[in-house]
Amino acid sequence: MKIVVAGGHGKIAMLLHPILKEKGHTVKGLIRKEEQADDLRKAGAEPVLVDIEKEDDISEFVGEADAVVFAAGAGAGSGKERKWSVDRDGAIKLIEAAKKNGIERYVMISAMGLETPRGDEVFQVYQQAKVQADEALRNSGLNYVIVKPGRLTNDEGTGKVKIAEKLDRGEIPREDVAHVIAEVLEDESIEDVEFDLLSGKDDVSVALQEFV
Numbered sequence: 001m002k003i004v005v006a007g008g009h010g011k012i013a014m015l016l017h018p019i020l021k022e023k024g025h026t027v028k029g030l031i032r033k034e035e036q037a038d039d040l041r042k043a044g045a046e047p048v049l050v051d052i053e054k055e056d057d058i059s060e061f062v063g064e065a066d067a068v069v070f071a072a073g074a075g076a077g078s079g080k081e082r083k084w085s086v087d088r089d090g091a092i093k094l095i096e097a098a099k100k101n102g103i104e105r106y107v108m109i110s111a112m113g114l115e116t117p118r119g120d121e122v123f124q125v126y127q128q129a130k131v132q133a134d135e136a137l138r139n140s141g142l143n144y145v146i147v148k149p150g151r152l153t154n155d156e157g158t159g160k161v162k163i164a165e166k167l168d169r170g171e172i173p174r175e176d177v178a179h180v181i182a183e184v185l186e187d188e189s190i191e192d193v194e195f196d197l198l199s200g201k202d203d204v205s206v207a208l209q210e211f212v
Contacts, residue, residue, distance in 0.1 A: 002066050003025055003026070004027075004068045005068070005069045006052060006068065007070065009029065009031045009032075009036040012152075013029060017045040020044070020182055027046065028045060028065070032051050048061050056093075066105065068107070069109070070107070072086055078122075088132050088133045104142060106143070110147060114131045144192055149196075149198070150167070157179060158173070158176060158199065161198065161203075162199065162202065183208055184208065
C-alpha cells in the first residue's frame with residue numbers, strides 16, 4: 001500500500017513509519033521543517049515538505065495513495081489559534097485532499113474523552129478542535145477509522161491493548177498506538193468505526209477483531 005502520514009515527524013508517526021516499511025508498504029510523511037527530512041528517511045518514510053497551516057489545498061503534496069493518516073497536532077505549548085489551524089483545519093484539509101485525489105481510506109488519531117471539558121482554556125479549545133475534526137471525517141463520505149487513545153506515554157509498547165466504544169480514562173504507550181494504526185490500515189474490513197484505546201491484555205489483532 002501507499003500511505004501518506006500528515007504530521008510525519010510526530011512522535012506516533014515516527015514509530016509508525018518503520019512498522020509500515022517492515023510490512024512492505026510505501027510511506028510518505030508530510031513535514032513542516034526541512035531539518036526533519038533525514039529523520040523520516042532513517043525511519044523508512046519519504047519526506048514531503050509542506051506547511052499544512054499555510055496551504056489551502058494540500059492535494060498536490062499528498063499525491064497518490066491508498067490511505068492517509070492524520071497524525072498532526074499543534075502540540076504542547078501552542079496557543080488556541082493553532083489548535084484550530086492544525087488539529088481541526090489540518091485534518092479537514094487532508095479530508096479534502098483525499099477526496100480530490102480519490103483516496104478512500106482515512107485514519108484519524110484523535111483522543112479519548114473529548115466530550116467532557118477538562119484542563120485549562122487552551123486544552124478545552126484543543127478538545128473542541130478535535131471534536132470538529134472527527135465530525136468532519138464522519139460526514140466526509142470517506143472510509144474512516146477514528147482511533148482515540150488515552151493519555152500517551154513514551155514507555156516501550158507491550159503489544160497488548162484494550163479497545164471499546166467507550167473506556168474509562170487510562171494510558172497507552174505511543175508505540176502500541178502505532179501498532180494499532182498499522183493493523184487498521186492493513187485490515188480493510190475495519191471501516192467507518194471509532195474506538196477508545198488503552199493498554200490492556202489482548203494482542204492488537206485480537207482486540208481489533210473482537211471490537212469490529
